[in-house]
Amino acid sequence: MTNLIRIKNAGTPATLGMKGAMKKKLLIVEDHEDFRLMLKDYIGRQKLSIEVHEASTGEIGLAKASLIKPDIVLMDINLPQANGLKVAQDIMALLPGCHIIFLTMFDVEVFKKAAEKIKSAAFIGKDRVYECLMPVIKKCLED
Numbered sequence: 001m002t003n004l005i006r007i008k009n010a011g012t013p014a015t016l017g018m019k020g021a022m023k024k025k026l027l028i029v030e031d032h033e034d035f036r037l038m039l040k041d042y043i044g045r046q047k048l049s050i051e052v053h054e055a056s057t058g059e060i061g062l063a064k065a066s067l068i069k070p071d072i073v074l075m076d077i078n079l080p081q082a083n084g085l086k087v088a089q090d091i092m093a094l095l096p097g098c099h100i101i102f103l104t105m106f107d108v109e110v111f112k113k114a115a116e117k118i119k120s121a122a123f124i125g126k127d128r129v130y131e132c133l134m135p136v137i138k139k140c141l142e143d
Helices: 033-044 058-068 084-094 109-117 126-142
Strands: 024-029 050-055 072-076 099-104 122-125
Touching: 024 033, 024 058, 033 050, 033 126, 050 058, 058 072, 058 084, 072 084, 072 126, 084 099, 084 109, 099 109, 099 126, 109 122, 122 126
Parallel strands: 024 050, 024 072, 072 099, 099 122
Antiparallel strands: none
C-alpha cells in the first residue's frame, strides 16, 4: 500500500525561475528539528524558485501561515500540543488556495481519511519523502 494518497490535478503552469516572477512560498510545520532542517535543505537543493519557511509547532505554523501566506504547507500530523490535521484545517480556512501536504510516521487509515476529507494535496509517510515529495510539490507549484 502506498503512502501517497492523492495529488490534486495540475492547473495553469507557474512561472518558476523567470526573472521578475514572484516566488512561491512553502512552510514546513514539523516539531523534529533534524527532520525539518533536512526537508529545508532537500527542497533548497531542487533549484525551485521557492521561499522555504519553517515552524516548530502548530501554533507557530498557523501564525506564520497568516503572515507569509504560503502556497504549500508541509504538515506533520503529530505535533506537541496540537493536532496537525486541525492546524491544517485552520490554515485552509484562512488560505483556501493553500496546498497541504501531510508528512507523518503514522501510516494509519484514520489519518489518511481525515487528510482526504480536508482535501489535502497528499499524505506521505516520512520514510518515503525522497521518493514522493518532489513530484507532489511540483504539481502544487503548477496549480
